[in-house]
Amino acid sequence: MEACPVCEGRMNRVSEEREVRIGRRSVRVLDQFFRCSSCEEAFYAPGEMDKTLRRASEAIRHEEGLMSPRDIRGVRERLGLTQHAFEKLLGVGPKTVVRWEKGTVFQNASTDSLLRVIDALPESAQFLADLHGVTLPEHPQVAIQ
């Protein structure tokens, strides 16, 4: 970013720790942005805000001992299920899994435990599949988006 969009002053690159809220939780993480040296207005370059939110999401998961988005995706892919089928298996609402896997929404603690049980005990996945009318692929290997 070259000049301030507000006053055309000089923009400085800033890296500082900031309290970031996600839902009801908040955490201190590194935030990177530009700040105008004259009017002090702050701006994110494209993608910077997402990076800060991702850092905050990772820090909160780490603090609370929750599985990461990548871990959740791994559990789903080892079962060979689409996000939609995985939602059905777990009995959670539409778009829930995509939000977990993007890191924009946290699974609650009991769901986190359920995900770990499913991953550790394949028969529990079969049990839930039968309960919720989901067909598990015979040889899940290929990653499905």
Ligand SMILES: [Zn+2]
């Ligand atoms: Zn300015």
